[in-house]
Amino acid sequence: xxxxxxxxxxxxxxxxxxxxxxxxxxxxxxxxxxxxxxxxxxxxxxxxxxxxxxxxxxxxxxxxxxxxxxxxxxxxxxxxxxxxxxxxxxxxxxxxxxxxxxxxxxxxxxxxxxxxxxxxxxxxxxxxxxxxxxxxxxxxxxxxxxxxxxxxxxxxxxxxxxxxxxxxxxxxxxxxxxxxxxxxxx
Numbered sequence: 001x002x003x004x005x006x007x008x009x010x011x012x013x014x015x016x017x018x019x020x021x022x023x024x025x026x027x028x029x030x031x032x033x034x035x036x037x038x039x040x041x042x043x044x045x046x047x048x049x050x051x052x053x054x055x056x057x058x059x060x061x062x063x064x065x066x067x068x069x070x071x072x073x074x075x076x077x078x079x080x081x082x083x084x085x086x087x088x089x090x091x092x093x094x095x096x097x098x099x100x101x102x103x104x105x106x107x108x109x110x111x112x113x114x115x116x117x118x119x120x121x122x123x124x125x126x127x128x129x130x131x132x133x134x135x136x137x138x139x140x141x142x143x144x145x146x147x148x149x150x151x152x153x154x155x156x157x158x159x160x161x162x163x164x165x166x167x168x169x170x171x172x173x174x175x176x177x178x179x180x181x182x183x184x185x186x
Contacts, residue, residue: 004042004117005032008102008124008134010086011047013072013079015125018153022125023085028177029123029151030087035181042115045094046102046130049073049080056098056105064099101133109141119144121180122172123151127160135172145172148180 007029015022036043050056052075054068072079075096082088098105112120120143124130131152138145147168154160168174175183 002116003036003039003119003121004044004112004115005036005121005123006044006046006102006108006134007033007086008046008122008130009048010045010083010123010125011079012081012083013077015083017155018125021153025125025151025153026083026085028148030085032121032123032148032151032177032180033087035177036121041121042117043089043092044108044111045082045086045088045092046097046106046108046124046134047080047082047094048098048100048130049075049077049096050098051075099133100129101137102130103134103137103141112143117143119146121146121148123148123177125153127152127154127163128156129154132163132167135168139171146180147172147174148177149174150176 010029015026033043050068050073057064057068059065067073093111095106095108095111102108120138122131122134122145131147135145135147149164164174
């Protein structure tokens, strides 16, 4: 298996913040999951969660420190569960990360290496968070990367646009989920 679709941070507590926009992105990512399965690609779900008491988060980590002061970011919390609308199989790999990038504080790289994956396709919430950080890390690790521009979502539409139109193309192929699906074997 040379390819994997990374479905990142599609968690109850994150998707629900976006209302109808979140539901629309869930529909597109589910279509991408179906295409990946038809191609024989690995589908890997990534979620962010912390141990009880969040010992992984230092007060110097401004973003996560303030986030983890709110209730619901521990591993067993319903907030950190993958969204129930995702087309997930019991056999799918679920990676728990401790930072913004899917690689940092997780076993993602070990899983990808063991599966022989060299090509990654990214979908996630948020574009300026997990997608950007994972793309940068994956490129530095010499993965070939694609981003499904319409299977990503950000709180700031302009930030999303700038990233998918100007920043991501420097290190990845940026396509819609339909364009990606129409590329047989790509």
